[in-house]
Amino acid sequence: MSPHQQLHRLHRILHIAGAIVPKGQRSLWQAEWVAEIRYVYAEDPAAAESLAQGLLPDAMSLRLLDVQHRWASIDWRDPARCIRFLIGCLVVLSAVNFVQPHVRHLLSSIWGIWTFGTFVTLAVFAVPSTVVVSGYGACEAYRGDAASAWQRIARWRFLITKFVLAVLCGYLLAVQVILLLPPVLKPLEGGLTIACGLVFNAITMTWVFTDQRQRCPTCMRSLRNPAHMGVPSWTLLHANATEEMCDQGHGLLHQPEWRTSWFENARWVQLDRTWRELFRD
Amino acid sequence: MPDPARLSHTAALILKALKEGFAYGFDIMEVTGLPSGTVYPALRRMEAAELIEGSWESEQKALREDRPPRRYYKVSRAGNQALAEAEKKYPLIAQFARPKVAKA
Numbered sequence: 001m002s003p004h005q006q007l008h009r010l011h012r013i014l015h016i017a018g019a020i021v022p023k024g025q026r027s028l029w030q031a032e033w034v035a036e037i038r039y040v041y042a043e044d045p046a047a048a049e050s051l052a053q054g055l056l057p058d059a060m061s062l063r064l065l066d067v068q069h070r071w072a073s074i075d076w077r078d079p080a081r082c083i084r085f086l087i088g089c090l091v092v093l094s095a096v097n098f099v100q101p102h103v104r105h106l107l108s109s110i111w112g113i114w115t116f117g118t119f120v121t122l123a124v125f126a127v128p129s130t131v132v133v134s135g136y137g138a139c140e141a142y143r144g145d146a147a148s149a150w151q152r153i154a155r156w157r158f159l160i161t162k163f164v165l166a167v168l169c170g171y172l173l174a175v176q177v178i179l180l181l182p183p184v185l186k187p188l189e190g191g192l193t194i195a196c197g198l199v200f201n202a203i204t205m206t207w208v209f210t211d212q213r214q215r216c217p218t219c220m221r222s223l224r225n226p227a228h229m230g231v232p233s234w235t236l237l238h239a240n241a242t243e244e245m246c247d248q249g250h251g252l253l254h255q256p257e258w259r260t261s262w263f264e265n266a267r268w269v270q271l272d273r274t275w276r277e278l279f280r281d
Numbered sequence: 282m283p284d285p286a287r288l289s290h291t292a293a294l295i296l297k298a299l300k301e302g303f304a305y306g307f308d309i310m311e312v313t314g315l316p317s318g319t320v321y322p323a324l325r326r327m328e329a330a331e332l333i334e335g336s337w338e339s340e341q342k343a344l345r346e347d348r349p350p351r352r353y354y355k356v357s358r359a360g361n362q363a364l365a366e367a368e369k370k371y372p373l374i375a376q377f378a379r380p381k382v383a384k385a
Binding site for chain 2: 031032034035036038039040047050051052053054055056057058060061062065069
């Protein structure tokens with residue numbers, strides 16, 4: 001290989017690997033590699049070849065670091081993030097279902113409409129039981145909170161959006177599960193659809209209400225920093241509980257371990273504005 | 282910053298080479314015998330973890346000598362601490378003590 005061809009090849013590898021590097025770091029990365037290759041090539045062209053083998057792993061490591069950094073910087077406590085996550089799940093499940101022509105046909109058929117109707121009905125019927133299972137009904141979280149009317153509307157809007165998206169995700173997932181059934185079980189399809197609907201709705205509804213309970217009623221951010229209160233050996237003498245704090249300083253959720261504790265049920269303890277100073281970043 | 286106890290043998294070796302004055306990728310490759318596909322990604326990870334600091338050579342100086350500026354790395358304070366911990370974990374790393382001799 002002539003020196004010209006070799007340089008051309010090295011340049012091409014550099015260009016290909018550069019496309020993998022995150023845009024903000026690309027120019028500096030290329031400048032560093034151009035300098036490295038030039039120095040090594042001037043001393044030993046063969047060594048430049050072995051050096052260039054590191055271009056792709058290096059570019060990929062930078063991309064991986066960028067992905068890790070982006071992932072770590074995602075604010076999972078944000079209610080908007082929760083909705084975006086559910087929309088993402090719905091988009092993926094819709095794509096998986098609608099990309100298959102026979103599933104697309106099935107979903108628009110009488111069977112599809114009947115299954116969807118059954119699923120939504122089961123979801124509505126699953127709500128009371130899952131509210132009890134999640135402890136949401138017993139939670140007095142929304143008593144005495146200082147949320148404004150708009151914040152209350154936002155709270156309900158968040159819950160309803162989560163409910164609708166979770167039901168749709170559960171339905172599309174259940175369709176895929178039903179389609180995976182072996183032909184032997186086809187006669188039992190109706191019963192299995194209902195069973196599938198019960199299981200999926202129980203899981204999704206429990207998650208919807210448990211997640212809602214674990215959020216601050218004022219800003220809807222997920223609560224954090226669970227702290228155990230009380231002394232385990234003094235079960236009856238201390239108010240044993242777990243307290244979860246809102247990271248914006250709106251208050252804390254007191255979850256008693258014993259009904260004889262300070263509160264009988266989980267309760268939101270609102271903190272006034274004087275506490276906000278402690279929660280500034 | 283990553284836990285120093287989790288610093289791999291290779292990362293510790295690269296950190297040691299940097300401390301001995303081998304300040305850029307190819308130099309480290311030559312002295313450690315590690316391939317470029319290992320050395321450069323390790324440098325990126327350690328820089329992200331603030332164990333090493335990268336800095337560009339003076340552009341004016343490089344231009345005067347008609348060559349592109351080079352990027353040099355040096356061990357940070359956190360990197361020195363991590364290296365001290367790693368030397369306890371990998372005793373052979375401590376024996377790698379060949380300070381770089383400037384080329385004639």
